[in-house]
Amino acid sequence: EPEVTQTPSHQVTQMGQEVILRCVPISNHLYFYWYRQILGQKVEFLVSFYNNEISEKSEIFDDQFSVERPDGSNFTLKIRSTKLEDSAMYFCASSRQGLNSPLHFGNGTRLTVT
Amino acid sequence: LAKTTQPISMDSYEGQEVNITCSHNNIATNDYITWYQQFPSQGPRFIIQGYKTKVTNEVASLFIPADRKSSTLSLPRVSLSDTAVYYCLVGDMRTSTLGRLYFGRGTQLTVWP
Numbered sequence: 239e240p241e242v243t244q245t246p247s248h249q250v251t252q253m254g255q256e257v258i259l260r261c262v263p264i265s266n267h268l269y270f271y272w273y274r275q276i277l278g279q280k281v282e283f284l285v286s287f288y289n290n291e292i293s294e295k296s297e298i299f300d301d302q303f304s305v306e307r308p309d310g311s312n313f314t315l316k317i318r319s320t321k322l323e324d325s326a327m328y329f330c331a332s333s334r335q336g337l338n339s340p341l342h343f344g345n346g347t348r349l350t351v352t
Numbered sequence: 353l354a355k356t357t358q359p360i361s362m363d364s365y366e367g368q369e370v371n372i373t374c375s376h377n378n379i380a381t382n383d384y385i386t387w388y389q390q391f392p393s394q395g396p397r398f399i400i401q402g403y404k405t406k407v408t409n410e411v412a413s414l415f416i417p418a419d420r421k422s423s424t425l426s427l428p429r430v431s432l433s434d435t436a437v438y439y440c441l442v443g444d445m446r447t448s449t450l451g452r453l454y455f456g457r458g459t460q461l462t463v464w465p
Binding site for chain 2: 242273280281282283286294296327329331340341342343344345346348
């Protein structure tokens with residue numbers, strides 16, 4: 239079964255540094271998403287992306303965040319100047335037809351900001 | 353999106369059937385009901401989705417009464433590997449909210465030998 243893959247599995251960075259989290263969605267999917275989960279907390283929506291532009295973003299997704307689909311396969315989340323509170327699991331997801339079809343999630347990148 | 357209420361935790365033994373009920377009193381006409389499963393340090397995994405009556409797949413069944421104000425996820429003959437958090441989500445899957453799934457706290461299911 240095709241999978242969403244995310245790299246790296248664990249990223250440690252210092253406060254103020256920039257990080258790029260990478261995702262390879264399922265190949266025939268058209269809708270892409272980033273979610274995050276702070277340890278012990280709920281899974282939270284960050285952003286959705288379709289047709290090379292952001293479809294929707296949450297209040298968490300402020301100016302320090304950006305997303306990009308640099309080529310036909312990768313989907314990235316950039317955090318420009320990391321803060322301690324950005325420490326979380328970041329999940330990428332994709333779907334074939336938006337919310338009409340199930341979201342397939344990757345296994346996440348654990349980001350630790352020190 | 354309609355708010356959901358589910359038990360915080362449930363316990364079961366291997367081989368038993370587990371039913372997890374979710375309450376969604378404010379469900380709207382266009383809302384669908386979707387269940388996800390999450391293991392520790394993994395992303396949520398889609399289990400099943402339905403609109404009304406009963407839906408069954410190779411993993412689970414979803415029962416939705418006529419008023420749609422609740423739904424029950426049924427897992428037949430659970431095993432230790434079914435220990436996970438189960439999320440009930442309700443939302444309009446056809447609108448422009450193309451990604452905003454709202455995950456609550458979910459139900460921690462623990463299966464004992």
